[in-house]
Amino acid sequence: MEVIHSISNYHPQRSSILTIGTFDGVHVGHQKIIRNLVENAKKQNLSAIVLTFFPHPRVILQKESQIKMIDTMEEKKRLLEKLGVDFLIIQPFTLAFSKMTAVEYTRDILVHKLKISKLILGYDHRFGRNREATVADLKQFGLDYGFEVEEIPAQDIDSIAVSSTQVRKAIATGALQKANRYLGRPFSLTGIVVKGDKIGRKIGYPTANIEMEEDDKLKPQEGVYLVQCHWKGKKLFGMMNVGKRPTVAGKETQIETYFFDFKGDLYGKRLRIDLLEKIREEQKFDSLDTLKNQLDADQNSCQNLIPNYQ
Numbered sequence: 001m002e003v004i005h006s007i008s009n010y011h012p013q014r015s016s017i018l019t020i021g022t023f024d025g026v027h028v029g030h031q032k033i034i035r036n037l038v039e040n041a042k043k044q045n046l047s048a049i050v051l052t053f054f055p056h057p058r059v060i061l062q063k064e065s066q067i068k069m070i071d072t073m074e075e076k077k078r079l080l081e082k083l084g085v086d087f088l089i090i091q092p093f094t095l096a097f098s099k100m101t102a103v104e105y106t107r108d109i110l111v112h113k114l115k116i117s118k119l120i121l122g123y124d125h126r127f128g129r130n131r132e133a134t135v136a137d138l139k140q141f142g143l144d145y146g147f148e149v150e151e152i153p154a155q156d157i158d159s160i161a162v163s164s165t166q167v168r169k170a171i172a173t174g175a176l177q178k179a180n181r182y183l184g185r186p187f188s189l190t191g192i193v194v195k196g197d198k199i200g201r202k203i204g205y206p207t208a209n210i211e212m213e214e215d216d217k218l219k220p221q222e223g224v225y226l227v228q229c230h231w232k233g234k235k236l237f238g239m240m241n242v243g244k245r246p247t248v249a250g251k252e253t254q255i256e257t258y259f260f261d262f263k264g265d266l267y268g269k270r271l272r273i274d275l276l277e278k279i280r281e282e283q284k285f286d287s288l289d290t291l292k293n294q295l296d297a298d299q300n301s302c303q304n305l306i307p308n309y310q
Helices: 028-044 057-061 073-082 102-113 135-145 164-172 176-183 288-309
Strands: 002-005 016-020 047-054 087-092 116-121 148-151 187-194 208-212 223-231 234-243 254-259 270-280
Touching: 016 028, 028 047, 028 116, 047 073, 073 087, 073 187, 102 116, 102 135, 116 135, 135 148, 164 176, 176 187, 176 270, 208 270, 223 254, 223 288, 234 270, 234 288, 270 288
Parallel strands: 002 087, 016 047, 016 116, 047 087, 116 148
Antiparallel strands: 187 208, 187 270, 208 254, 223 234, 223 270, 234 254
């Protein structure tokens, strides 16, 4: 997959099939659209293109500076490449870009620049200045400019339409199994292992402290989680604590993971850790001994669940 920053840097060699969106999470609904895109492109010998935007349009249009993304851009790239996309175009989203009319957007971007033969869109897609145009308008533009439009109906799971908002809510409330079902994969955190205060080591639970790579990445609800990590060809299971560590009077939220049956130095290593299930809420304990007893119980709970993920 070739990653291109800005539509202006794309120079097509052939016509394309395109889909458009932020695709935050690349959840099961997104996957249905993209698999359809790739399948169509292969059959017709066309380029499969995903057009996405950075920053998220809501940051620019609604001043939502606090919006957190399910995936970092690097994670999104990895997921889209795995699905077989030929080109990922990351368009800088600006106020000027947002003010293009639907006609300008269709004629100048989709037809003249991206040379689309077909456009595949998700349910209820809107576009153009003030999101003024609908899929019905696009279908009319398709007749005018010679491209086909296909709308993918809403993908439902448990009668709830899957959306990035639903996924974010599930992660933020600790409903990891629901979130992972929506995503079709485990929600993950990626970061560098940094040195901590080594309190865990004192009680027999040395942890890898993860420093997140991007500030706009969504963090899970505070608590203890069963996790997995692929390291040097081996799947490691462990338990992660997300929180302020009230037992030792911590002030900042930290992400710490203890891996079962692992010995080694992970400092400075980049890890991607999958969150599988939430085990319990974060708690304050009277002493380190009491905390250790709880961690023993947490490890036992996690190890009883591991067979479900092997």
